[in-house]
Amino acid sequence: xxxxxxxxxxxxxxxxxxxxxxxxxxxxxxxxxxxxxxxxxxxxxxxxxxxxxxxxxxxxxxxxxxxxxxxxxxxxxxxxxxxxxxx
Numbered sequence: 155x156x157x158x159x160x161x162x163x164x165x166x167x168x169x170x171x172x173x174x175x176x177x178x179x180x181x182x183x184x185x186x187x188x189x190x191x192x193x194x195x196x197x198x199x200x201x202x203x204x205x206x207x208x209x210x211x212x213x214x215x216x217x218x219x220x221x222x223x224x225x226x227x228x229x230x231x232x233x234x235x236x237x238x239x240x241x
Contacts, residue, residue: 171232172241174225184217191215 157176160169191211199207233240 178222178225181217181220188215
């Protein structure tokens, strides 16, 4: 919500690094959620039920492809240039 508010106040270009930070976090979080969900399902379900639950999990934990490597570099470059945590 903070990013949306900043985006409307300052515009997309002014909050590009914050957008990178949020997208990187969400991408990583979706992967962690998928792994934890898969571990849980594999712990209690078998057969067709397991396959159906894994398909549902895959559907609901999809993350749009995003180049986190470049985003992390942009964030790090800004922090190195400022020589501090600038967010």
